[in-house]
Amino acid sequence: MEATPLPELGRPDLVPQAREDLRAGAPPGLSPMLSRLAQERATGVLTRERGVLYLVEGQVVHAESPATPGLDVLLTSRGALGSEGWWEAVSQAGAERRVGRFLVDSGRLAAGALELCHLGALYDAAFFTLGTSSGPARFRYGVAHWIGPVRPVSVDAVERETLRRRALLHRIWPDADTDTAELVRTDRAVDAVLPPRQRTVLDQVDGVRTVADISLVLGRPGFHTLVDVRRLAAAGIVTTRARTVEVREPQPAASDPSTTSTPSTTSAPPTAPDPSTAAVSTAPDPAATERAARAAQAAEAAQASAEPDVALLRRLRDALEAL
Amino acid sequence: MPGIDECLLEAMRLPGARGASVVDWTSGLALGTVGDSPNGDHEATAAEAAELARLAAEHKAFAPEEGADWSGGQPPVEDLIISNRDSYHVLRFVRTTFDSSVFLHLWLGRSDGNLALARIRLGEMAERLVVG
Numbered sequence: 382m383e384a385t386p387l388p389e390l391g392r393p394d395l396v397p398q399a400r401e402d403l404r405a406g407a408p409p410g411l412s413p414m415l416s417r418l419a420q421e422r423a424t425g426v427l428t429r430e431r432g433v434l435y436l437v438e439g440q441v442v443h444a445e446s447p448a449t450p451g452l453d454v455l456l457t458s459r460g461a462l463g464s465e466g467w468w469e470a471v472s473q474a475g476a477e478r479r480v481g482r483f484l485v486d487s488g489r490l491a492a493g494a495l496e497l498c499h500l501g502a503l504y505d506a507a508f509f510t511l512g513t514s515s516g517p518a519r520f521r522y523g524v525a526h527w528i529g530p531v532r533p534v535s536v537d538a539v540e541r542e543t544l545r546r547r548a549l550l551h552r553i554w555p556d557a558d559t560d561t562a563e564l565v566r567t568d569r570a571v572d573a574v575l576p577p578r579q580r581t582v583l584d585q586v587d588g589v590r591t592v593a594d595i596s597l598v599l600g601r602p603g604f605h606t607l608v609d610v611r612r613l614a615a616a617g618i619v620t621t622r623a624r625t626v627e628v629r630e631p632q633p634a635a636s637d638p639s640t641t642s643t644p645s646t647t648s649a650p651p652t653a654p655d656p657s658t659a660a661v662s663t664a665p666d667p668a669a670t671e672r673a674a675r676a677a678q679a680a681e682a683a684q685a686s687a688e689p690d691v692a693l694l695r696r697l698r699d700a701l702e703a704l
Numbered sequence: 705m706p707g708i709d710e711c712l713l714e715a716m717r718l719p720g721a722r723g724a725s726v727v728d729w730t731s732g733l734a735l736g737t738v739g740d741s742p743n744g745d746h747e748a749t750a751a752e753a754a755e756l757a758r759l760a761a762e763h764k765a766f767a768p769e770e771g772a773d774w775s776g777g778q779p780p781v782e783d784l785i786i787s788n789r790d791s792y793h794v795l796r797f798v799r800t801t802f803d804s805s806v807f808l809h810l811w812l813g814r815s816d817g818n819l820a821l822a823r824i825r826l827g828e829m830a831e832r833l834v835v836g
Contacts, residue, residue, distance in 0.1 A: 455802050455803065456802055458802070458803065459801055459802050459803055460801060461800070461801035461802040488836075490836075491706075491832075491833065491834050491835055491836030492706060492707035492710075492836070493706055493707050493708055493711060493832070493833035493834050493836070494800060494801070494802070494833070494834040494835075494836075495707075496707050496708045496735075496736075497708065497726070497735060497798075497800065497804060497806055497833075497834065498800075498802050498804070500708075500735050501728060501733075501735070501804065501806075504731070504733055532707075532708065541747070542733055542747075545732070545747070545751070546731060549731070549732065549751075574764055576761075576762035577762075577774040578730075578762075578774070578805070599803065600802070600803050601803040602730075602803065602804075604730070604731055605730045605731070605803075605805065608730055608731070609730075
């Protein structure tokens, strides 16, 4: 979901660009700028490398990130809302910035359903937005999102939850490589009793799609997919395409040595997902054929697994280092 | 049509209710809380309850013999009941028409709580929360 720029109420860019995460003493990956904005009860939009946070009087009211599907996708994928119902709400109530309220008042959606879905999407997008980044952050005062008020949460709650989620991921599997990379299945046999939600994710692993792509295809919150992919990685069922290629023929461009030698959720700065791959499932693009070829090659690499012990040893080492 | 807060306040009107929350069992996030929590920390309680809910949802042992499929991506388990010397916990899965993993958690005093009533009411609340 693209945030349509709406008229600003002056004071744009009052806070200059800041390289927040490079500042000494800052909590790892979280935003000192965001804390300041909460203190001064600011209203506007905070833009960071991997997403945006909308604030109203210092509280987080909305968040979006390319790493996780927007509210429109989440609500329409499974039929909670027809896409024409969504667009009607946007056109009717978008200008007044009360699309959320309109959906409920017009009987299209139960209040609880909207709150659950929106709140989940907010924390998800905030998690990705507040991820480690070296890019500049900026805040534009007075900007409001057209979804309107749903259920605001405090900056404190969002930051606590983001840190808790990082720890959760780290406990499941300490290697963050699978969070952003193109994924492939390994040749490891899949347990017949794989939980259905993991199975659904696994079915979408094709050597090309990333976690963000799979989330979009399934209409599933990005963090949920992230958790399931980490579990699949921990079970040795899924790995990154770069890693399977690397086992056969090292490709410096495809893998950064620092990310493979220090498996930590904080050490591997996730790169922003390529916008072109985000659309790979719905709209075939010119590079699709090439990607399919690479996928086939990767799948072959994973299947053939000339040196299966290398992959196994690497996983073992990662796990030991994480202890 | 009730939102999260109305739903939780309704749960708190049940006899013996000590605290209630709406929790996402994949992330362990507390989407809404009311009243007390067993360890004085709603967020920690939510994360722990989420682990339990996830196991119950995912393990085949707890699914019905027939219809164990996850129709609409929702778990085949309806609720979990835990009792201890002084209280009950009822965890009720919420079936949504969008992809989610949400449950209601009600903490109930044992001496003044009515487990059977609470279980039925919580089921009704879970439905009204998303259907309106």
